[in-house]
Amino acid sequence: MSHPNPSSLVEIVSVPIGRWAVAMAPVQIRTLLGSCAGVVLYDRAARLGGLAHVVLPDSRGAADHPGKFADTAIPALIADLESKLGRSMRGRLLAKIAGGARMFQTGAATNIGRMNHDAVEQILANLGIPIVARDVGGETGRRLTLDTLSGIVSIRIPGGADYQI
Amino acid sequence: MGSRLTESQKRLLTMVLERGAADASRALAQWLGRDVRLDVSDVDEVELEDVTGQLGPAEALVASCSMELTGKLTGRLLMVFEDQVGMSLTDMLLQRPLGTSTEWGELERSAAAETANIVGCAYLNSLASHLSLGDSARWEGALVPSPPSFRHEFAASLLEFALMDQAMEADRLLLIKSRFTSEGGDLRWLLLFVPSGEALRTLSTSLTLPETH
Numbered sequence: 001m002s003h004p005n006p007s008s009l010v011e012i013v014s015v016p017i018g019r020w021a022v023a024m025a026p027v028q029i030r031t032l033l034g035s036c037a038g039v040v041l042y043d044r045a046a047r048l049g050g051l052a053h054v055v056l057p058d059s060r061g062a063a064d065h066p067g068k069f070a071d072t073a074i075p076a077l078i079a080d081l082e083s084k085l086g087r088s089m090r091g092r093l094l095a096k097i098a099g100g101a102r103m104f105q106t107g108a109a110t111n112i113g114r115m116n117h118d119a120v121e122q123i124l125a126n127l128g129i130p131i132v133a134r135d136v137g138g139e140t141g142r143r144l145t146l147d148t149l150s151g152i153v154s155i156r157i158p159g160g161a162d163y164q165i
Numbered sequence: 166m167g168s169r170l171t172e173s174q175k176r177l178l179t180m181v182l183e184r185g186a187a188d189a190s191r192a193l194a195q196w197l198g199r200d201v202r203l204d205v206s207d208v209d210e211v212e213l214e215d216v217t218g219q220l221g222p223a224e225a226l227v228a229s230c231s232m233e234l235t236g237k238l239t240g241r242l243l244m245v246f247e248d249q250v251g252m253s254l255t256d257m258l259l260q261r262p263l264g265t266s267t268e269w270g271e272l273e274r275s276a277a278a279e280t281a282n283i284v285g286c287a288y289l290n291s292l293a294s295h296l297s298l299g300d301s302a303r304w305e306g307a308l309v310p311s312p313p314s315f316r317h318e319f320a321a322s323l324l325e326f327a328l329m330d331q332a333m334e335a336d337r338l339l340l341i342k343s344r345f346t347s348e349g350g351d352l353r354w355l356l357l358f359v360p361s362g363e364a365l366r367t368l369s370t371s372l373t374l375p376e377t378h
Contacts, residue, residue: 016215032321068332101322103322104241
């Protein structure tokens with residue numbers, strides 16, 4: 001039986017650098033990553049998901065731009081998911097992470113991708129949120145799309161086809 | 166937090182960059198064998214969250230040749246082409262009919278990198294000779310570019326990589342865009358000058374008009 005392809009009708013929410021977004025199925029959430037880390041949190045039962053585009057690992061106490069830093073963006077993302085669902089997310093979330101590439105081999109920010117990845121891993125471990133898939137490192141950008149209907153995260157790199165994690 | 170340039174410092178920087186653009190235009194016109202102009206169009210401070218749209222659609226594939234700057238003013242200089250437009254450059258250089266190049270092969274990449282090298286060196290030499298940072302010393306030869314490295318990348322990812330050094334220190338990022346035109350038409354190539362956080366501190370504390378000799 002054939003069905004019209006519903007994907008062309010699905011709303012896509014784009015997440016700018018240093019921000020996050022949450023959405024219920026069937027919305028898709030998308031961002032473009034370089035050395036930043038994309039953190040996807042997903043509640044399979046509620047078909048509710050969120051995506052943070054993390055720029056740097058540590059806020060060092062700064063509170064004016066929570067989406068920019070791993071240690072403030074992830075708690076803010078969880079708070080928004082809880083607000084959307086109306087209950088605690090404890091024990092309900094799975095994580096997928098992507099990004100942290102290194103395009104340039106020199107410069108002060110050379111290792112920031114790796115530092116972002118390490119920080120995200122540590123914060124999620126501290127929160128008891130299991131990471132079920134990773135697509136990190138490398139030397140190219142990534143387009144990351146979360147399908148809140150399925151929880152599938154699709155990745156595309158420049159000139160390549162989509163693959164799923 | 167990062168350093169901010171005053172409006173008068175931005176005007177000064179624009180004046181210096183315009184001289185760099187004029188010298189780069191002459192070098193490029195000679196290289197391409199046609200009249201090409203490079204104009205400084207924007208010295209902009211951009212909010213972090215607005216960065217991704219600065220090269221057009223975030224998902225657009227662009228080609229870029231990046232040169233890292235070392236010396237007294239560190240940062241990055243990038244020549245950015247829309248995909249098809251960049252390949253047309255190769256056709257122009259190789260005197261082939263436009264549309265002959267359809268992918269970024271070795272020849273196409275090499276042609277783009279050499280063009281960026283010519284433009285970048287002319288731009289930076291001019292910049293170095295016209296900049297003065299209060300110590301009355303000229304900077305000739307003090308801005309040293311690395312050989313260009315070619316990338317084929319999403320526009321938003323490219324900007325994220327290029328601006329990360331500034332993003333480590335600030336939420337508003339300085340991006341200097343120059344556009345190429347030929348016979349009045351926009352060639353849709355861009356030259357991006359992205360000072361490092363350290364370079365911004367240097368500029369914001371000591372950018373002054375050069376002494377006349």
